[in-house]
Amino acid sequence: MxxxxxxxxxxxHEVTRLVLLVDQATDYVRDPQKxxxxxxxxxxxxxxxxxxxxxxxxxxxxxxxTHLTERTSRVDLQGIDSSAEVLALxxxxxxxxxxxxxxxxxxxxxxFSYGRYLLLSSSREGGLPANLQGLWNDSNSPAWSSDYHxxxxxxxxxxxxxxxxxPETHEALIGWLIASRESLRRATRNAxxxxxxxxxxxxxxxxxxxxxxxxxxxSAWYATHVIEHWDHGRDEDFAREIAWPFVDEVCQFWxxxxxEGEEGTLLAPDGWSPEHGPREDGVMHDQQIVRELxxxxxxxxxxxxxxxxxxDELRAVAENIAGEKIGSWGQLQEWQExxxxxxxxxxxxxxxxxxxxxxxxxxxxxxxxxxxxVSLLARCGLPPTDDxxxxxxxxxxxxxxxxxxxxxxxxxxTWPWRAALFARLGDGDAAHAMVxxxxxxxxxxxxxxxxxxxxxxxxxxxxxxxxxxxxxxHERTADGQVLVRLLPxxxxxxxxxxxxxxxRARGGLEVSVSWQDGTVTDWSVEAATPGAVGxxxxxxxxxxTPIEVAPAS
Numbered sequence: 001m002x003x004x005x006x007x008x009x010x011x012x013h014e015v016t017r018l019v020l021l022v023d024q025a026t027d028y029v030r031d032p033q034k035x036x037x038x039x040x041x042x043x044x045x046x047x048x049x050x051x052x053x054x055x056x057x058x059x060x061x062x063x064x065x066t067h068l069t070e071r072t073s074r075v076d077l078q079g080i081d082s083s084a085e086v087l088a089l090x091x092x093x094x095x096x097x098x099x100x101x102x103x104x105x106x107x108x109x110x111x112f113s114y115g116r117y118l119l120l121s122s123s124r125e126g127g128l129p130a131n132l133q134g135l136w137n138d139s140n141s142p143a144w145s146s147d148y149h150x151x152x153x154x155x156x157x158x159x160x161x162x163x164x165x166x167p168e169t170h171e172a173l174i175g176w177l178i179a180s181r182e183s184l185r186r187a188t189r190n191a192x193x194x195x196x197x198x199x200x201x202x203x204x205x206x207x208x209x210x211x212x213x214x215x216x217x218x219s220a221w222y223a224t225h226v227i228e229h230w231d232h233g234r235d236e237d238f239a240r241e242i243a244w245p246f247v248d249e250v251c252q253f254w255x256x257x258x259x260e261g262e263e264g265t266l267l268a269p270d271g272w273s274p275e276h277g278p279r280e281d282g283v284m285h286d287q288q289i290v291r292e293l294x295x296x297x298x299x300x301x302x303x304x305x306x307x308x309x310x311x312d313e314l315r316a317v318a319e320n321i322a323g324e325k326i327g328s329w330g331q332l333q334e335w336q337e338x339x340x341x342x343x344x345x346x347x348x349x350x351x352x353x354x355x356x357x358x359x360x361x362x363x364x365x366x367x368x369x370x371x372x373x374v375s376l377l378a379r380c381g382l383p384p385t386d387d388x389x390x391x392x393x394x395x396x397x398x399x400x401x402x403x404x405x406x407x408x409x410x411x412x413x414t415w416p417w418r419a420a421l422f423a424r425l426g427d428g429d430a431a432h433a434m435v436x437x438x439x440x441x442x443x444x445x446x447x448x449x450x451x452x453x454x455x456x457x458x459x460x461x462x463x464x465x466x467x468x469x470x471x472x473x474h475e476r477t478a479d480g481q482v483l484v485r486l487l488p489x490x491x492x493x494x495x496x497x498x499x500x501x502x503x504r505a506r507g508g509l510e511v512s513v514s515w516q517d518g519t520v521t522d523w524s525v526e527a528a529t530p531g532a533v534g535x536x537x538x539x540x541x542x543x544x545t546p547i548e549v550a551p552a553s
Contacts, residue, residue, distance in 0.1 A: 016088035019057045023048040028206060030126065032181045036207050047383040071120055072113065074165040077466075079498035082106040092445035095123040101400065105493065107467075108435055109378045114447050115158075115463030116164050118456055119157065123169040128206055129176050130169075143453050148204040150218035151274035152298045152348070156413055156457045158225055159357060159420070159464030162232035163471070164506045174205070178246065183208030183218075188253070188448055195284045195526050197253025202274070211248045216257075216271060217286040218291040225356075226445075227296035230303075234508035234531030241319035244304045247297045249316060254290055258317070273334050282336040287321055292358045294318035324354065324368055326359075329384050332371040342373070342383035347408045349417060349511045351381055356420045359474035373425050376418065380405045395447070397430045402437030412449035416461025423468035423489040431469050432491035438462055470513070473505035482507035485539040486520055508532030509549065526553035
């Protein structure tokens, strides 16, 4: 072997096999008390490389697979396979086939698994959260500085964390937010005066910094992630020591911030429907997220045994938040004023938060469901007719629906959000069209989602959306029990046969279900964690079945 290196490049000759060991390290530490700086990264990298060299390639690979497989194998999604001829093709050719309208169900399932892999790879306990380009950023001046965008992108990265059974990835987001709180408190008081709590701007840095527009509702949206992490795990220590102090402080900010509207209801002031429209009071995006925060906070407060006065305060705010409005063409209004344009194809669907990832618009609110679908279809290029007599919500979506979505709506993260929204509406075929749309129009040959440029949020979001097509757990029965719906939005393309095991539901539950010809053939709902609820209601082929949940072993 001949080897030569000059500090910039290396030349290797007469080699048939090469193992290249690379380690990257930084002196960043997730602790503002240490100035966000830790040990010299060069020492860390050398130590890792020395250990890797001693271990050897075969054992390194084995350790990696063992570590990753324990996590990836928690969920198993099966269905009809693509043909052997299609499976033998390279990914770029398979994507070309899908772009031409061909089916590739195995590729859709691969997209689900790939999103889990990417989040596991870029969001580890004690580290930084996944961001726009994640570990795969290749530039010192990337788009949007490869930052943390608080108005959809960062939140979408963590949508699959709970439902697809990789909850440990959520720690990176929650831990970073906790570390950033003091700088966020200072920035918030500088901007909004002597308020309690904190919020954030749209663009955030690893060091607690803020830039660009204030996204005032960011803190409330972040807090709902903390609540979701607790609700899917039901860990008492996490609830008491981390979740409740975090959520209660954010609620205090909003208690100081909310104003009274003309009808005596509460409005979030000076809001912004990202990234759309002027700033004004009572923007529906803000209203819905703040209500979701206070409803979840009241439930959490009860779980940790907070005093009754505080619980009543939280419930009172939730009940007095001004709610959704249905506009002149049957749409769910984006603003207090009825000025939505049915021809508007804006990429954001911020006014549909209560449908997903929120939990307020459900089959129990059919008028709001219908209005949300009218708005969603319009954003996808299917507005109602001029006379309003043939609302698209009454009709199935057209064949090749994804091709109707155009322009600003073809983005890495718009397809997944709309897939999840359609899934919450129970429209599996429309949700499936959004999955296909991501593959047809916004996926690169290596399966990265593209905005452009590439963004990981689309990969993360589509995994969550596929989970929502198979299981819902955001509803509650009249007596407060978790309601688990099996196959609530199964597409006709997946209906012939399939199964999924290991998806997680709220209440600390784990769900598995098999189907044939669109009908459930086998299912189980079990405790995933020691703190899981003792009973639930499962909806199987439209029928409610009360169950007792045995404690986790």
